[in-house]
Amino acid sequence: MQVRNTKQKKHIISILKKSNRPLSINEIYNKIIYELPRIAKSTIYRNIDLLLEQNLIEKYYFNDNEIFYLYKERDSDHTHFIICDDCKKIYNLPSCPLREIENSIKAEGFIIKNHQIQITGICKSCALKI
Amino acid sequence: MQVRNTKQKKHIISILKKSNRPLSINEIYNKIIYELPRIAKSTIYRNIDLLLEQNLIEKYYFNDNEIFYLYKERDSDHTHFIICDDCKKIYNLPSCPLREIENSIKAEGFIIKNHQIQITGICKSCALKI
DNA sequence: ATCCCTGCAAATTCTTTGCAAGTTT
């Protein structure tokens, strides 16, 4: 099984790389149609699956059950996000909150494979607007 | 707008109350049909929405994008869960990892409204099985 | 009696799949 470097895939990667926050399938689609107007959504779904398999992107589940994808920067640590309910802007968490209690979980014999954190609320600038 | 106490709703609440872990719509459905064989799934969807509005239950998003609902025990603090990838059993987190860094987030001016944490891995008993 | 809720069926929405034609290696 070989992987091919198609025009479509290159555009998807480039869009994800340019973004500093995770993007949904629809967001990718809405950006890509300016460049490839005939692209099918199924092509995006299939490429996203391939990129996940290759571990080039990461899957995020946000609070409203929407799925987003983020390009994995090489040797970057993982990031968590805070989403503003008002402006929907996505902020980075300064550190991983799990680190603190990770050891106590491990002590219980649980081997952590994956974790996700979603935080929502009102960001500073939106709070000031009100 | 008034809320009615129907047989269907009572059964849904009772099922959720009895469960010590969040249940999906399908899990609720598969339990309830023994008692109410003619119930429609849409009835469960609609009642779950009502219970959410009344703040009687809480919505959890798990890692595979499935949605689960947990009955909110009065004056109980919120709980987070760890799910075993292997046996799918759901364990409680001993404490909320966010507590540690909550203050630094607040210091940034962000007002936290909600947060969710999903942790997956292999639990002790499954690890021993292998 | 009023108005909410239910079951059923149909409609939506999101995602996946089959396939013939087109691309990449």
Added chain:
DNA sequence: AAACTTGCAAAGAATTTGCAGGGAT
């Protein structure tokens, strides 16, 4: 040339909606 990928259309899956009849207050 061989094998993978694409666009399109159709199929699936999950959830929502419309509606007439039934049930709760």
